[in-house]
Amino acid sequence: MSANGYNTYKKIRSNISSVFRGGVFNIDLLMFGFFTNGHILLEDLPGTGKTTLSKALAMSVSSDFKRIQFTPDLLPSDITGVNIFDAKDKAFRIQKGPVFTNILLADEINRTTSRTQSALLEAMEEKQVTIDGVIYPLPEDFFVVATLNPAELQGTYPLPESQIDRFAMRFSLGYVSKKDELSLLELKNPSKPLENIKPCASQEELSEVRSSLENIRIDNDIKDYIVEIVRRTRECRGVLTGASPRASIALMKLSKAMALSENSDYVIPEYVLKLAPFVLNHRINLDRYFDGGDLKQEEIIDSILKETPVPR
Numbered sequence: 001m002s003a004n005g006y007n008t009y010k011k012i013r014s015n016i017s018s019v020f021r022g023g024v025f026n027i028d029l030l031m032f033g034f035f036t037n038g039h040i041l042l043e044d045l046p047g048t049g050k051t052t053l054s055k056a057l058a059m060s061v062s063s064d065f066k067r068i069q070f071t072p073d074l075l076p077s078d079i080t081g082v083n084i085f086d087a088k089d090k091a092f093r094i095q096k097g098p099v100f101t102n103i104l105l106a107d108e109i110n111r112t113t114s115r116t117q118s119a120l121l122e123a124m125e126e127k128q129v130t131i132d133g134v135i136y137p138l139p140e141d142f143f144v145v146a147t148l149n150p151a152e153l154q155g156t157y158p159l160p161e162s163q164i165d166r167f168a169m170r171f172s173l174g175y176v177s178k179k180d181e182l183s184l185l186e187l188k189n190p191s192k193p194l195e196n197i198k199p200c201a202s203q204e205e206l207s208e209v210r211s212s213l214e215n216i217r218i219d220n221d222i223k224d225y226i227v228e229i230v231r232r233t234r235e236c237r238g239v240l241t242g243a244s245p246r247a248s249i250a251l252m253k254l255s256k257a258m259a260l261s262e263n264s265d266y267v268i269p270e271y272v273l274k275l276a277p278f279v280l281n282h283r284i285n286l287d288r289y290f291d292g293g294d295l296k297q298e299e300i301i302d303s304i305l306k307e308t309p310v311p312r
Contacts, residue, residue, distance in 0.1 A: 005212025006263045008205040009035075013261075015060040015200040019193040021180035022049045022173045029171055029278065030057060030145070032257035034103075035209055038168025038250050039124055039144040041282060048173040054105045054145045055194055061206055062199040063102035063141070070112040076119035080129045081136075094131060099123050102139050106146040110156045117163055120144065124166045141206070161241070161285065168250040169275075170282040209260070216256040217266040221311040226251050226272055232304045233284055238295045243283040251279045269310045277301050 009031065016027050030053060033040040042050050051067070058065035068079060081097035098104065099120070109117060123129055127138045146167070149156050176184070184193070227248050234242030251272060258271040277298065284297045 004205070005209045006260060008201050008209050009260055011200050012057075012060050015197065016053070016056040019056050019197050020049055020053050021176050021184050022053060023176075023180075026053065026171070026173050028258070028261055029169060030054075032254045032261070032275075033145075033168050034061075034141075034143050035206075035213060035260075036168065036250075036253040036257050037141070037143065038253060039146070039166060041146050041148055041164070041167040041170040042173065043148040043150065043170060044172045044174070045150070048175060050145075050147045050173060051105060051107070052193055053173070054103065056197055058103040059194060059197050060199060061201050062203070064139075065103045065105070066098040066101040067105040067107055068098050070106060070108050070110075070116070072112055074112045074116050076116050079116070079119040080123070081131055083132050094134075094136070096136070097129075099129055100136070100138065102141055102143065104142070104144050106144055108149055109146040110148050110159055113157055114160050117157070117159055120146075121163055121166065124163075164282050165244055165246055167282060168254065169278040171278045212260055213253075213256050215265070216259050218252060218256060219266070219311075222255075222267050222269065222272065223252065225269060225308070225311050226255070229272070229276055229304060229308050230280070232308060233280060233300070236300050236304070238287055239300065240285045240287040243280050247279055247283050251275060254279065273305055273310075276305060 013024065013027055013031060016031075017024060020027060030040060032038070034057060044050060054067075055065060057063075068074075077097065079097050079099050081095055081100070083092040084095050085091075086093050106120065123138055123142065124144055127140065127142050129136050129138065144167075148159070148170075175181075230243045230245070230248045230251070232242075233239065233247075236242070252267075254275050255267045255271040258275060259265070259267050262271075280301050281297050284300060286295055286297070
């Protein structure tokens with residue numbers, strides 16, 4: 001593994017930590033997704049730092065950043081763009097939507113209808129957008145961070161299962177500790193923490209990090225362990241649908257990213273164990289008619305991880 005790749009990773013993490021006080025592991029999870037092209041779903045209450053974290057990443061790597069505030073009246077064309085007739089030239093011209101960016105924050109994605117949510121499907125999966133039959137490519141490093149309001153809140157719509165599966169991980173930031181909250185007050189401008197953040201990594205350095213990931217070794221027994229964990233989610237009693245093969249691919253890639261963050265050139269089972277809950281928790285659909293007690297995704301995942309033999 002390239003030492004430069006690890007050093008660049010560490011430099012970006014340190015830069016984000018200078019303005020974000022929500023824990024280093026949360027920064028790591030976001031960066032794992034960014035460097036493996038795995039979109040992130042953040043389920044949290046307002047005010048926990050979701051926008052700060054996303055913007056800090058974009059500003060650290062000199063990437064274009066856009067934010068969409070999802071509302072009930074948002075239309076698919078508000079996301080992707082639309083053809084507008086230019087009376088002067090007597091021709092249609094494309095007005096590109098905010099999806100044409102490197103890092104996209106889809107804020108409160110479940111505040112809008114499933115039809116509008118689905119406007120992101122093609123972009124997330126194929127890194128392209130089709131407008132009036134014409135395909136427009138998106139940047140190779142196109143990355144979505146979507147925030148999700150808890151389903152108990154009023155005015156929320158469920159995400160289509162096909163879209164949820166496109167997210168590599170779902171996790172929550174939670175409120176910061178008292179110590180971290182106090183440290184926020186020590187910032188020069190607490191209400192605008194991103195004011196002084198500067199880019200710290202070039203596009204060449206980002207490419208080197210991604211090349212380093214390709215060189216991280218993952219043995220066949222670890223791959224088998226990953227697939228076995230994912231397959232067991234489909235066989236549990238009370239589960240309507242388990243995780244798809246996308247979960248296996250995401251867990252392998254993210255485990256490599258964790259190895260990079262630890263300056264290791266190979267994946268160990270502990271990385272898989274630590275990341276599996278974030279990869280699987282949004283991919284397990286429970287059978288609401290199952291007569292076997294009040295099951296929870298977290299309990300099912302915990303049971304699977306305890307019962308699946310760990311490679312030695």
